[in-house]
Amino acid sequence: MKKLILLPSFILLFSCENKKKDTDSNLQSDSLQTFSAKDSLHTNNSPQSLEEIKTEYTLLNNQLIAKKLDSANFDYECNEVSGNVVYYSENGELKSIKHFHGDSHFSSVENYYLKNGKPFFIFQEETVWNFDGGTPEKPETKDDVKEKRFYYVNDQLISCRDKKYTIRTKNQSKPENVSDGESKNCNDSELRKTFEILIKNQNKKGKTDCIL
Template identity: 70%
Template sequence: MKKLILLPSLIFLFSCENKNKESIDVKSSSDSLQNISTKDSLKNNSPQNIDEIKVEYESLNNQLIAKKLDSASFDYECDEISGNVVYYSSNGELKSIKHFYADSHFSSVENYYLKNGKPFFIFKDDTVWNFDGGTPEKPETKDEVEQQRIYIVNEKPVECLEKKFTIKSSSKNNPKPENVQNIQSKNCSYSELQKIFEVLLKNKDKKGKTTCIQ
C-alpha cells in the first residue's frame, strides 16, 4: 500500500466483510465552534487567531450547508481501500476539500477548510468498528470513534482538540458526539494531514474513478 496517501498508524488489517460509512454532514464539525456571533468573512485576509478562524469557519460552513458552492469529485480504489474526494469552490477559488476513505473495518472523513488556498481549520473523524456480540442472524457492533479539530494560523497549528467515544448498536444510551467534551491534544501537529492535503490538491482535476493517488 505504499502508494496510498494514508497515515501509517491508521492502516488496519481486517478480514471481515466491508461496512460502509456515509460521509459526515459538514455541520458535525462545528460543535467546538458554537456560540459565535454572525459576522462577515474576513474578506481577503487569512485568519490570524482562533476567534478569526471561528468567524471564517462559520461563513464557509454556512455556504456548504446552503449548497452555495460549486463541487467536483472523483472516486478511487487502492489496495482494498475505497475513497472519495469532493472539492468545493466559489468563483474558481477552492474553499474546502472533503476526503472519505474506508476499508473493511475502518473509515475516515477529513474536512479541510481553506482561505487563500491554505487550510485554516481541519476536522477529521475516524471510526473503527467490530462485532460485539449478538447472533449470526442479528449481529451487534461497536464503533470506536476518534475526532480531531485543528486550528491553523500561517500554516502552523495553534490549537488541536480531540474527542473519543464509543457507539454500540445494542445500546439505547449512546453518547451524542456534540455532548462529548473536547480535550487538548498532547501532540498538536498536522504534518501528516498536510501531506495528504497536498496530494489531494495535486489531484483536484481528476474526474470519475481512478486507482491509487499520489
C-alpha cells in the same frame, strides 16, 4: 494499514456510507458553530486568531450545509481501501476539500477549510468498528471514534484539540455531549502531506487508481 478480513458486502457498504453521512451531521453540530459570526467570507484576509478561525469556519460550513458551493469529485482504490474526494469552490476559488477513505473495519473523513488556498481549520474523524454481540440475523456493532481539530494562522498550526467516544448499536450515545480537550499530540504532518496530494489531484474525475 494492516490487511483485515473482509466482511459481507452489505455490512461494509452500510458501515462506510453511514460514516460519511454521520460526519456531515457531526460537523453541523460542531462546537465552533455556537459562536456568533460576522460577514468575513468576502474579505481577502486570512483568520488571524482563534476567534476569527471560528467565525470563518461557521460561515463557510453554513455555505456547505446550504449547498451553495460548486463541487467536483472523484473516487479511487488502493488495494482494499476505497476513497472519495470532493472539492468545493466559489467563483473558481477552492474553499474546502472533503476526503473519505476506508476499508472493512476502518474509515477516516478529513475536512479541509481553506482561505487564500491554505487551510485555516482541519477536522478529522477516524472510526474503527467491530461486532459487539447480537445475533447473526441482527448483529450489533461498536464504533470507536476519534475526532481531531487543527487551527491555523498564516499556515502555522496554533492549536489542536481532540475527543474520543464510543457508539454502540444498543446504546446510542450523543457525541455532542462529549467535551474535547487540548491534544497532547499536535502532529499534523500526515494531514498536510495528504492535503498537498489532494491539491495536485483536484482536476481528476470519475474513478482513478490509488493517489496516496
